[in-house]
Amino acid sequence: MSTSSTNMSTSSTNFTLLVHGKLIHCTSRVIVSSSLFLDMVELVEDTNPIPIPTFISRQIMLDLVEMVEKDDSECAHLILVSLEYLLDFLIAVDFLGCEEVKIVLEEKVKDKITESNW
Numbered sequence: 530m531s532t533s534s535t536n537m538s539t540s541s542t543n544f545t546l547l548v549h550g551k552l553i554h555c556t557s558r559v560i561v562s563s564s565l566f567l568d569m570v571e572l573v574e575d576t577n578p579i580p581i582p583t584f585i586s587r588q589i590m591l592d593l594v595e596m597v598e599k600d601d602s603e604c605a606h607l608i609l610v611s612l613e614y615l616l617d618f619l620i621a622v623d624f625l626g627c628e629e630v631k632i633v634l635e636e637k638v639k640d641k642i643t644e645s646n647w
Contacts, residue, residue, distance in 0.1 A: 544570075546594070547578035548587045559597045564626030585621040593622065596630065604633050612641045 542557040544566075560566040560579075570576050581590055596604055607615065619634045 544576070545578040546581055546590060548581045548585070548590045549583065551587060552578055553587075553590055553594055555594045556598060558600075559594050562597045562627050562629065564628070566625065582624070585624070586617065589618050589621050592618070593625075593627065593630065597627075602629065602633065604630065604637060607634075607637060612638070612646060615641060 542560075544555050544557065544560055546553040546555060546559075560570055566579060569579060592607065595601070595606070607618070610618075615634060615638050619631065619638055622631045622634060
């Protein structure tokens with residue numbers, strides 16, 4: 530982790546994500562959790578709002594922000610979601626470079642896969 534990302538993780542800096550034309554507010558915890566967001570913040574002067582690609586749904590971003598902000602390392606509230614949603618979520622966190630969340634989601638996907646749904 531670079532010095533600027535270490536400083537950011539201890540600050541209470543607020544950021545805004547632009548998802549499908551709507552804003553989602555988050556703290557620096559979310560930015561630090563994503564290598565893509567960190568790169569954008571370090572390389573671009575004005576990153577507010579941070580644009581999110583359209584293939585990532587607003588619900589996925591809301592869930593990701595909630596998990597990171599609440600330090601939900603087990604992704605507990607995703608226990609009842611469908612396999613399709615988990616796969617979409619996994620694609621999104623992989624793209625965003627959220628490695629800690631990705632590891633947990635990969636296990637949740639493996640747990641949901643059976644012979645009948647694969």
